[in-house]
Amino acid sequence: MGYRFALIGYPIKHSLSPWIHEEFLRKANLQGSYQINEIPLEGNFKEEILKLKEQQVDGFNVTVPYKQKIIPFLDKIDESVEKVGAVNTVAYEKGKWVGYNTDGMGYVRSLESKFSDSLLNKEQRILLLGAGGAARGIFHGLIDNGFRYIDFANRTMDKALSIRNSTAKPIHSNIMTLEEVEKHIHSYDMIIQTTSVGMNPNSEQSIINLENIRAGSIISDIVYQPIKTKFLKLGENYGGRIHFGHTMLLYQAQLAFEIWTGKKVKADTMDEKLQQILE
Numbered sequence: 001m002g003y004r005f006a007l008i009g010y011p012i013k014h015s016l017s018p019w020i021h022e023e024f025l026r027k028a029n030l031q032g033s034y035q036i037n038e039i040p041l042e043g044n045f046k047e048e049i050l051k052l053k054e055q056q057v058d059g060f061n062v063t064v065p066y067k068q069k070i071i072p073f074l075d076k077i078d079e080s081v082e083k084v085g086a087v088n089t090v091a092y093e094k095g096k097w098v099g100y101n102t103d104g105m106g107y108v109r110s111l112e113s114k115f116s117d118s119l120l121n122k123e124q125r126i127l128l129l130g131a132g133g134a135a136r137g138i139f140h141g142l143i144d145n146g147f148r149y150i151d152f153a154n155r156t157m158d159k160a161l162s163i164r165n166s167t168a169k170p171i172h173s174n175i176m177t178l179e180e181v182e183k184h185i186h187s188y189d190m191i192i193q194t195t196s197v198g199m200n201p202n203s204e205q206s207i208i209n210l211e212n213i214r215a216g217s218i219i220s221d222i223v224y225q226p227i228k229t230k231f232l233k234l235g236e237n238y239g240g241r242i243h244f245g246h247t248m249l250l251y252q253a254q255l256a257f258e259i260w261t262g263k264k265v266k267a268d269t270m271d272e273k274l275q276q277i278l279e
């Protein structure tokens with residue numbers, strides 16, 4: 001029968017996670033399956049989770065809108081969840097349901113898969129656009145990997161402040177409005193777009209103007225539908241090195257698979273295929 005994995009969330013009918021994990025299983029020479037368990041908003045969440053546990057799956061992924069709601073149903077949470085307050089991966093370990101968050105670390109791995117060490121040196125000036133759940137995960141992924149200069153620009157300043165205050169590490173971090181940051185945009189080596197702005201196949205919206213970015217700076221968007229957002233198009237036009245959102249999807253999954261099976265499978269060869277599926 002092999003490994004049994006699942007995904008819970010809503011809506012998830014078109015999720016790419018089954019494709020990614022089935023590809024990982026094949027590459028790792030393991031038997032198994034990955035099922036979609038869509039839980040409608042009006043559904044009985046508790047019952048659905050109990051059913052999943054009864055099925056004795058080896059692990060499951062959790063996506064919107066249940067990344068926080070799942071926490072009380074777990075026996076243990078990893079440090080990554082304590083920092084971010086959200087779960088994207090659950091593993092069945094020695095009779096216990098353990099929650100992890102692989103988003104931040106997955107994001108850092110996606111950067112490492114694309115850019116050289118010199119472009120990712122720890123003195124890089126980083127700007128995070130947005131201060132939601134995704135930004136929080138990425139922020140912790142970055143500081144856990146030694147990055148120290150991370151500014152925020154967000155529509156609601158308080159939310160950025162709350163993320164910045166969620167670490168005791170000595171970091172340098174300024175918080176600005178989206179209007180203000182455009183004036184300083186040339187001072188960043190890496191700009192990471194974490195909001196939902198631009199998430200629409202025909203969207204011509206970019207959260208900020210990138211006209212004055214530094215040539216060669218990394219311009220990253222976590223939105224992957226469309227694959228090349230307006231934000232990335234602008235970044236490319238103004239001389240940035242663009243980093244696609246679907247790579248985060250791939251590497252957070254790589255880390256989840258590693259937690260479930262103990263095997264690290266190479267994901268870089270899947271990047272192009274994933275891009276073709278999304279196009």
Ligand code: ATR
Pocket residue numbers: 129130131132133134135154155156159194195196197207
């Ligand atoms: P996620 O968990 O996916 O990060 P979220 O918690 O809803 O989603 O966060 C969404 C982020 O996108 C927030 O930073 C939000 O800004 P606010 O903190 O001011 O709410 C940002 N966002 C969403 N729509 C936006 C818009 N039209 N303009 C600017 N920021 C926007």
